Amino acid sequence: MAMSCGLRDYDDPAWWYTPADDFSALDTKRSRKCCSCGEKLKVGVQVLKFRRWRNPRNDFEDRFYGDGGEVPMPTMYMCEECGSIALACELSEVSFLLGEDNLKEEVEVFVKKKSKFL
Template sequence: YDTSDYDGRFWMDHSSFKPMKISRRKRCCSCKDLIKINTDTIEFYYYRSTTSDVEERIYGETKPLASSFMCEECSGLYLALEEVGYGCLDIEQPMKDYVAEYNDMLEDEKEWEKEWEKEHD
């Protein structure tokens, strides 16, 4: 891949639900609401590909960056979507939009099943 096609920033993993223990409030990476300190969140660990030999010697192939946090509501939606196999989620997009898209997909599937049953009865 060519890192010039994007900023090279990616997240590789996330924590379990835990209180956000930092000195000031942060915005939810998904809905952009402010998260209060000590509120349960999921922390997403960001990295980027190293851009020089010096960085690579210090950090390896990936350099850690500042984490992002997802509020409790969006985290619950994210985990539910992940559990049902609705993959390739961009954590910087509103999880409510993904839920609406998933529900639309389920409705379309139910309509298709009804039509199929009518044709094959």
């Protein structure tokens, strides 16, 4: 299970993201996929948006984005169900890997493990 309690501390991650705090309508020109479960998201549905960026990797990017600048990366989106789980995780200080963990499956695994002890 990839989810864990507490916050992870990385020395130099490949990229960062701004945690989403509320749902909004998907306002892109085309559909997108949920970064957690892979569900197709139609334009106009409620999603969580995660703005991402990384550090410059070469001299050109340093000059273009400025010293200590942020190189923008594509925004990631979560469907309403995965987004609700993600918001609950944030409130409970349970960490997950954005774009890698399928939150629906993680919850199912957690419930199965928990039910063994009841």
